[in-house]
Amino acid sequence: MAEENNVKDADELEKEHFVRIVNAFKYYRLYSLNRIRNTERYYDELPDHHRSIIPNFRDHLSKVRNCIETNFHLIKLIIQNTEHMFENKNHGPVENGAICMLQGEEGLRKHPPTSYDMDRVKTTLKQFVRDWSESGRNERASCYDPVIREIRRRFPPQMCDPSTVFVLVPGAGLGRLAYELAKLGYSCQGNEWSLFMLFASNFVLNKCREANAHKLYPWIHQWINNKTSSDQIEPISFPDVNPADLPANSNFSMAAGDFLEVYTEPNSWDCVATVFFIDTAHNIISYVETIWRILKPGGFWVNLGPLLYHFSDMPNESSIELSYDDVRQVILQYGFQFEKEETGVKTTYTQNPRSMLQYQYDSVFFVARKPA
Numbered sequence: 001m002a003e004e005n006n007v008k009d010a011d012e013l014e015k016e017h018f019v020r021i022v023n024a025f026k027y028y029r030l031y032s033l034n035r036i037r038n039t040e041r042y043y044d045e046l047p048d049h050h051r052s053i054i055p056n057f058r059d060h061l062s063k064v065r066n067c068i069e070t071n072f073h074l075i076k077l078i079i080q081n082t083e084h085m086f087e088n089k090n091h092g093p094v095e096n097g098a099i100c101m102l103q104g105e106e107g108l109r110k111h112p113p114t115s116y117d118m119d120r121v122k123t124t125l126k127q128f129v130r131d132w133s134e135s136g137r138n139e140r141a142s143c144y145d146p147v148i149r150e151i152r153r154r155f156p157p158q159m160c161d162p163s164t165v166f167v168l169v170p171g172a173g174l175g176r177l178a179y180e181l182a183k184l185g186y187s188c189q190g191n192e193w194s195l196f197m198l199f200a201s202n203f204v205l206n207k208c209r210e211a212n213a214h215k216l217y218p219w220i221h222q223w224i225n226n227k228t229s230s231d232q233i234e235p236i237s238f239p240d241v242n243p244a245d246l247p248a249n250s251n252f253s254m255a256a257g258d259f260l261e262v263y264t265e266p267n268s269w270d271c272v273a274t275v276f277f278i279d280t281a282h283n284i285i286s287y288v289e290t291i292w293r294i295l296k297p298g299g300f301w302v303n304l305g306p307l308l309y310h311f312s313d314m315p316n317e318s319s320i321e322l323s324y325d326d327v328r329q330v331i332l333q334y335g336f337q338f339e340k341e342e343t344g345v346k347t348t349y350t351q352n353p354r355s356m357l358q359y360q361y362d363s364v365f366f367v368a369r370k371p372a
């Protein structure tokens with residue numbers, strides 16, 4: 001009986017979490033318009049002679065407002081029918097009386113989502129640039145191409161039946177790397193834990209059936225470091241390719257859930273490909289341990305990314321933040337053999353190419369093998 005109650009609690013918590021994320025997406029428009037309204041109010045308070053020097057400023061704000069409407073239209077498509085998107089779960093309808101119910105505008109105004117959740121919505125929009133737009137091409141070339149190249153080298157699609165090679169991509173984001181591997185014929189599964197990402201990847205992978213069918217303004221929330229006002233309202237089209245364009249009988253799936261909880265079956269994957277993922281761990285050793293366990297003997301772990309430990313400075317969260325040197329010792333201790341290792345690999349992450357601020361990571365790239 002006690003166990004039954006626990007299960008029910010877990011289900012309720014999951015449902016609340018689901019509703020919280022939908023509410024964050026729904027709040028996007030009000031939240032973003034509010035930001036503009038504040039600027040507009042301040043502009044109105046400027047002395048007349050200052051306002052007259054920048055006569056186009058108000059016009060720019062109204063352009064940003066239109067961009068928000070376009071983004072919100074897309075967001076509504078993203079969250080449409082998400083309650084039915086999981087094969088093993090149905091999250092709707094949410095009953096009245098639930099602690100955290102789906103809110104209308106009025107409710108959202110009274111109980112707004114947290115700024116953390118609203119940041120996640122904005123990050124999710126930028127993720128479309130990285131994974132599914134023409135302007136993300138260079139970023140993908142630096143982050144995904146080396147990984148794809150190493151997998152192809154070890155499992156050449158012309159020399160083996162790639163559908164018998166099982167590749168796992170934990171922390172798959174919007175799924176482009178996993179899609180590219182499936183396109184080469186590998187049996188590929190992406191795994192993702194964040195509902196923000198899962199809603200967006202579900203939209204692009206399962207609902208977009210035509211290249212460049214959608215438009216989005218990913219940079220409108222960047223109010224600083226713009227060289228020209230038009231940079232802020234620069235659109236992208238996506239997806240740059242038709243996501244349905246996969247070989248017949250391809251084996252491609254996305255699995256929702258925490259990597260550490262979903263993947264417990266030993267010796268089941270030929271390759272694990274992690275890109276900008278291993279630093280999402282509370283305890284990075286548990287990631288290494290799980291990858292070691294789930295890889296078949298002779299299997300490969302291909303990794304690329306920095307060590308921007310996600311929980312490092314988060315209130316109420318703990319993590320161990322090992323240096324790369326320590327991480328590689330852990331990897332060796334488990335028995336992996338490094339077949340390739342490079343540091344200082346120049347990479348970016350959802351970087352606005354026009355911004356006056358450019359972040360670049362000196363990422364580490366390695367291929368480690370679990371001996372046969």
Ligand SMILES: C[S@@+](CC[C@H](N)C(=O)[O-])C[C@H]1O[C@@H](n2cnc3c(N)ncnc32)[C@H](O)[C@@H]1O
Nearest residue numbers: 171172173192193194197257258259275276280
């Ligand atoms: C920095 S992003 C990288 C996404 C993608 N690999 C890319 O390169 O664009 C890290 C991703 O890992 C996901 N993630 C974090 N912890 C996870 C976990 N325990 N299990 C599965 N995914 C996780 C996050 O939600 C996020 O989408």
